[in-house]
Amino acid sequence: MTTQKDVAEKAGVTVTTVSRVINNRGYIADETREKVYQVMEELNYRPNAVARSLSKRKSDILGVILPAVYHPFFSSLLSYLENYAHQNGYKIMLCNSQMEAEKEKNYINMLRAQQVDGIFLASHTLDIAKEIKVDLPVLTFDRQIEGIPYICSDNFKGGRLAAEHLLAEGAEELVYIGGSLELDLLSNQRFKGFKETVNRKGLKVKKYQCQLNSFDRQEYKKLAREIFRNKRKIDGIFASSDLIAAAVIKEAENNGIRVPDDLKVIGYDDLELARLFRPEITTIRQPTAAIARRGIELLLKAVEGEEVETENILDVELIKRESA
């Protein structure tokens, strides 16, 4: 049977180099990598990651559980997570929980059985806390669970920035529209930051929330319709995602309300798409790439047995475009 030593000899490199190429760790010149692959092919050498995983008790796999891969924010986050994991020699096992608690639970057990080295968990179901055992590193996104480190954007500040901008632009009749506040998500802080800032000015916020576990265009549309069915003239809306903002703007213009002249709308996330809409969406930018990079860093620290900061809140900023 061909061994790494055979490959190393024939390629004229050290066994360490062969191992690095196979595990995609450390710096390897393209030329060397190419040579090693070529020899591996000539000798028909197939490294067996499964056997290696058993012998070193490490799979070099990270589990990623997302509520909705098809949502542009999560697909962008996933793309970055995969990228940084790959740069560190890790593979991603993807789980799309579709916001079903039972599926999420199955996934956690499956990933444990698969001996992943750590889990990045963006949970959108109630009562996830009791499912998480600390027998392997877990990092949650936008969710705070006792004893588990978490990462998120500064949702509260995002809400505050949105409020400050709308107030500065003269809006007085303010609406918040977002996901269900029933779920114990840190993104609910967007509402809190928004409301507190508006209230401090002596003004009120009317809130509209989507049904539990929904990332659905139809649902956004329905909610947007409700807002404009109301008689009261609204002049400022903070939507908890750019997609919701787009749905609101569309519905507003369908009702003859011009954005931003009659109504100012701010989104959240700063999706690549935010600039494809007309008007381009003014938004609060989540630092998606930084969340992914820091998220992978934290998980790998935990995998190495190092202490990890519990609270990891990344800064946000207002991106002024056309809708507000």
Add this chain to the structure above:
Amino acid sequence: MTTQKDVAEKAGVTVTTVSRVINNRGYIADETREKVYQVMEELNYRPNAVARSLSKRKSDILGVILPAVYHPFFSSLLSYLENYAHQNGYKIMLCNSQMEAEKEKNYINMLRAQQVDGIFLASHTLDIAKEIKVDLPVLTFDRQIEGIPYICSDNFKGGRLAAEHLLAEGAEELVYIGGSLELDLLSNQRFKGFKETVNRKGLKVKKYQCQLNSFDRQEYKKLAREIFRNKRKIDGIFASSDLIAAAVIKEAENNGIRVPDDLKVIGYDDLELARLFRPEITTIRQPTAAIARRGIELLLKAVEGEEVETENILDVELIKRESA
């Protein structure tokens, strides 16, 4: 050490049932599943998928290689792929090649080392063919490689339907805008179907193509600008994706060209997003869910050692909305 037999006894079920719960195969009543999980937790039983994988030479993992996870078409496809894989007791190892040939090659080797049971490959790099060995089941998406089964939407028909619709609406000055035709992708058939249909009417098509390996909003915008910088009055555009269509429509209206009054635009894909734009995008619908379902079916057939149809082309349809 706790075994499956211990779990079965304590839960009052058969070992087969425990195994089914662990492997997520076959029908299991929610109550039974719950009970088995509970006992597993009480006994602190951790099934070891890695060891099982070695003993049965099957990992129950499928590799999925995509060119750009953040692109809404691929994130939607991925979401469905994960869903159908999960329903069949398979996990997804995700690889985001970002259209880099070297990364794609690394991934194929990595997935092989990981002993995945099969690979779903949407490659957007040149010369992938020689990297693919038939030592494990591979299904390609939108790409035809000798000896490898492939799946795609009926790209040629999509192009034909787009042309027929634009012609029926009276368009005469026609443009195609899409990804690089240099890559040997089956999606290039969209252009071919479009062009042949237009030519048969005695009319011509001007084509604009993105740079190799680009799914970039800036690139779409640049191309769209080029189209309208041209003096010739254009009245019909077929864009090879809804995102490109959205960029074109935005650029048109920035130039005072009204869609669909002055210019009709048809997209491709039928993203969920197509209905969020104003005007809503008329498009050719790829049957994304069906591609994923059939794709997983084909891969699992191949995993079982069964013969698999080489050519799997799924039907498309024109979805008439507002932009054409």
